Amino acid sequence: MDDDEIASAAARFHEDVPHRFQVSLTMSIQTRERLRAIQDELNETVGEQLFTTNDVMRIALFGADRYHALAxxxxxxxxxxxxxxxxxxxxxxxxxxxxxxxxxxxEQDSD
Incomplete structure (x- = not known):
């Protein structure tokens, strides 16, 4: 994926998913750090602070739903x-x- 594709997908995601939906969770420090790393990676890819923790959670949940539907x-x-x-x-x-x-x-699968 190139940066333009990610930036374009981010813009469409923000248009399609209303910001009034908020996530309130209690999570482990490891999960919080992982979410922060993902948020930083997404923001670094688009070159601005566009994604929030809520966005990362929605992307993850949406991705899991789509994966499940395919699988x-x-x-x-x-x-x-x-x-x-x-x-x-x-x-x-x-x-x-x-x-x-x-x-x-x-390689691990063949052991």
Whole structure:
């Protein structure tokens, strides 16, 4: 994903998701730090302080919902919203999580 795609997806996300929806959660320090790292990565990618913690939570929940729909067969293929918004917005999230080794590598699967 290039920075322009992420910035464009961010703009559409902000237009589509009203800011009146707020997230109020109690979370571990590790989760809070991970959310902050993801927020920083997203903001660094677009070059401005555009994303809030609430945005990161909404992106994560929306991404999980879309992934579940695809993985469970409820949706057979990616839709325009997945390609236009979800893929660009979740790419920086994946980068942050990869730095923490939270994904299994193919080598680990073959053990």
């Amino acid at each position: 469970s067969g409820q949706v057979q293929e990616l839709e325009a919203i997945d390609e236009d918004q979800l893929l660009p917005l979740t790419a920086p999230i994946r980068e942050v999580l990869k730095t923490e080794n939270l994904f299994d590598s193919p």
